[in-house]
Amino acid sequence: MKSKYKISGPGVLIAAAFIGPGTVATCIDAGASFGFTLLWAMVLSIIATIVLQEMAARIGLVTNNGLAKVIRSQITNPLVRLLSILLILSAIVIGNAAYEAGNISGSVLGVEAIGIISTIDVGGLSLNIWSIGIGILAAIILYIGNYKMLERILVGLVLFMSVAFLITAIVTKPDIVAILKNSFTPSFPDESILTIVALIGTTVVPYNLFLHASLVTEKWGGPEDLSIARKDTIVAVILGGLVSMSIIICAAAIQGQEISNAADLAKSLEPLFGEYARYFIGVGLVAAGLTSAITAPLAAAYVVQGCLGWEKNIKSMRFRWVWVIILLLGIIFSSLGYRPGDVILFAQVANGVLLPIIAGYLIWIANKKQLLGAYTNKTWQNILSVAIWLIVFGVGLRLILKAFNVV
Known part of the structure; x- marks a missing residue:
């Protein structure tokens, strides 16, 4: 790097991967339902x-190898190795296919929030042209297969996205003292455990590892x-985390209103800064x-x-066939108008578990x-990694116990 402060590298791609429509939806839910009280969960996640x-x-x-290959090589028992491979494949590949539909649909929702809607009827089905167009654009970028070009495109998009959400948060004129207090004071409001797990699951994404x-x-x-x-990772993840926190802050500004998606958030913010909200x-x-x-199919192919x-x-x-299949599934389910919100939330909670x-x-592996x-x-x-493991394990366990009405 020419400068130690330059934002470039795999870290930016990781930030680009975890700040998707699912993150936006989860952060909107956290802010609209609980105000600033769950900001601590985002700080922990960062x-x-x-x-x-x-x-x-x-x-x-x-090792000069991917994590999946390293894990595979270090497990000597054939049965344990097979079970581990099946666990990783099912979690990453199937999960990414579900995410991809939400990613494309989320991008389409952004286009429609601006006011551009385009659908066509084919054989009685209503197809969204933007889903197909965004899918094709992602496919072109992936097919070129040039890492440097991919990096530059995602750096630009992440910076653009960061500015958009950070400006939105600033315009809401939030209470800085309340933000700082809730960022470092854990609390568990009633019915918040699912949202806490989702916040962790949408930020600390297993496939990103x-x-x-x-x-x-x-x-x-x-x-x-x-x-x-290390510098690349720290700068990029903190930037991504600030974007997620900005979304929570935006949603907290209209706490108590009915917010089901980002378009509703834009409408609710119109009293704060007019038609530019959308x-x-x-x-x-x-x-x-x-x-x-772009990153979800790429991650699946690497795994x-x-x-x-x-x-x-x-x-x-x-390698290309894997990401093509993931991308096609996303395009199909997105263009047919399926609502991905519940699937995304399930995937995030599953990630948290x-x-x-x-x-x-x-x-x-890191101790071998x-x-x-x-x-x-x-x-x-x-000490730090085990502490983090115990926290995410405890939160996930609490979710499971709650599902069976044990707690």
Whole structure:
């Protein structure tokens, strides 16, 4: 990097991946339903994301392999290896297919929030042309398969999205003292546990751990670039977290009103800054949807490549077929008008429950001396990562117990 403050690299792609329409919807729900009281969950998520993504990037740089391939190589028992591969594949690939429909639909929602609606009737079905157009644009960017170009496009989109949401939050003139207090004071309002798990699940995304470990091998040469990779991760994740917090703050400004999607948020903010509300929200949502629509299929392809032991080549036909299938599923379900909101929320909550399992694998690998040598976790990193694991495990367990009316 020419400057230590330059925002560029895999970290930005990770931020682009976790700030999708699902994040927007979850943060809107958190702010509209609970005001600033759940900001602490987002701060916790940002810290957890930095710690876990740093470990994933370190493993990728030292081994020059993706996380899925490393896990596969380190499990010696055939049955455990098979079960682990099936768990990872089902969680990442199937989950990403569900996310993709929401990503494309979310981007379309942003276009429609601006006031551009375009549907056609084919055989009695109403197809949204924007879903197909956004899907084709994502496919073109992925097909080119040039990492540097992909990075530049997503850096631009993330910065654009960040400005849109940050300006929106500032215009609402929030109570700074209340924001700071709730950012560092945990609280559990009634009926908030599902939203807390969703906030964690939509920020500390399991598939991002696999994506990051693979992307650093495309960007840098080895462990000598670890300090740059760490700075890249910290800056990008904090920026992404601020965007998510901005959305919560925006929604808190109209707490108590009926908010079901970003378009409703734009309408509710019109008294604060007029007709321009829909443009800020619309542009931000388009960028959020498109960045995630690109990274979700890419992550799925990297995971399949590592789990099945394929050659490391993002231009290979097998690699491309994986992301094509994920992208096609997203286009189909989005263009047919299916409502992805419930599916996205389920996927986020499932991520929150699944995260302790994936994080457990990550911590185990990060402590293998024979694999990482001098780059294994330091004592303080283990203390912090285990503390994070216990927190996400506890929150996930509480959710499961609540589902069975135990708590």
